[in-house]
Amino acid sequence: MVSSKSKRREGNLLPNVRHKKAKRASEADLVEIVEESDVPVDHEEGEVKKTSTNEKAQRDCAEESEIPKGLRPNIISNLTKHQRAKLVEKFRREKRKARKERQKRRREELENIDDEEEREAKKLIPRTLENTREPDITMRVPASGEGEISGGESEADDEKEIRTEEERDEMASYFRKENPPKVAVTTCEKPTAVSIKTVQFGKDLARIIPNAGFFLRRRSSVKGIIRRGTALDFTDIIIINEDHRKMNGLLLIHLPGGPTAHFRLSSVKTTTELRKNFRKISSEKPEVILNNFGTRIGYRVARMLASIFHYSPDFVGRRAVTFHNQRDYIFFRHHKYEFKEGKRVALREIGPRFTLKLRSLQRGTFDTKEGDYEWIHKRGQMDTSRRRFHI
Structure with a gap:
C-alpha cells in the first residue's frame, strides 16, 4: 500500500525533473528553440545574430501557418541571464544607432534648404503637456480683426471686452501710475511658534519689494490687519501661513477693495539657504517679468502679482524678478543681470x-463666511486630465 506521503513525493517529482532538464538543456537545443522564435542566436557564441527583413518575414509566415500563436513557447524564459542581458543591450544599441542616423539625415535635409521659413516649418516640434493642453474658452487670444474663437465672439470683440474689464478692475489705478504700491508682509497668528525660516523668508520678501515692510502678526486677526492696513494707506498685504512650523500657504490681499488670492506655498529657499548675501540686494526698483499667463484668471493673477512692485523700474540696478507659470505652478526667481562683451x-x-x-x-x-469667490480649485473635478490647465 502506497502512503499519501509517497504519492505526494511522486507528484512533485515530475516538475523537479522538468526543471532540471530545462537547466541541463544543451546549447544546440537552446539554439534550435530560439531559431523557431523571432530571436536569432549565433550557434557558436549564443549571441544575437542579424537576419535580413525578408528572411525574417518568410520565417514568421511559416511559423504562423504551422504553430498557433497561443501555443508558441516563451523564448525569453528559456534564455540564460547573460543571454537576456546581451539581447537587451544589443537592442538598445541598435535603437540608439537608428535614432542618431535619423537625426543626422534630418539635419542634412534642413541644411540643404535655403529658404529660412521653409526650414523652420520642417523642424520637428516635440509634443509636451504645454503645447498639447486642452482648449480653454477663457484663453486670451490677441485681436486680429478676423476669425472667431470658441463661444461665437470675434477675437476683436473679445479683446475689447477684456480691455474694458482691466480698465475698471481694482488694479487699474496702479497701471495708470496713480498710486505707488505700499506692501505689508506678515506671518501667521502665533508669533512665538513661528519658525526662524518663516521670519527670514518674510524679511527677504520685504527687501526685494520696494516700499515694503515686515511686521510680526502679534495675534491680530486678518480682518483687523486689513482695517489697520487700509487706515495706513497700504495697497497690499502678504500673509505667510505655516503648519507645524513649515510654510504651506501665502495670502495676497489687495487693498482697499480686493481681490484676495490664496496660494499654496512650496519649495521655499531663503537667501541664507542659497548662500547669498541679502545685503547685496540693492534698493533700486526691479523689473517685473510675467510669463505664460494665458487665461482670464491667469491675467488677473498676473496683474495682482505685478501690482506689488513699483510700476517704474530702475534699470540702473539691473534687478529682475520673474513669475513664470508652467502647468499652473508659478515659479518665482530673483536675478541680477550683467552685460558681457556687449x-x-x-x-x-x-x-x-x-x-x-x-x-x-x-x-x-x-x-471666509460670506465671501464671493471668482475661482476655486476643486481637485476631484478639475484635475481629471494632465493636459488641463487653468492659468
Missing part, C-alpha cells in the same frame, strides 16, 4: 526662490 548677458540669482499654486481667488477682501 552681446552676452549673464544672470546671477540673488534669492529668495519659491513656488506658488493658486487655490482660490475671491472678490473683495478676505472673508
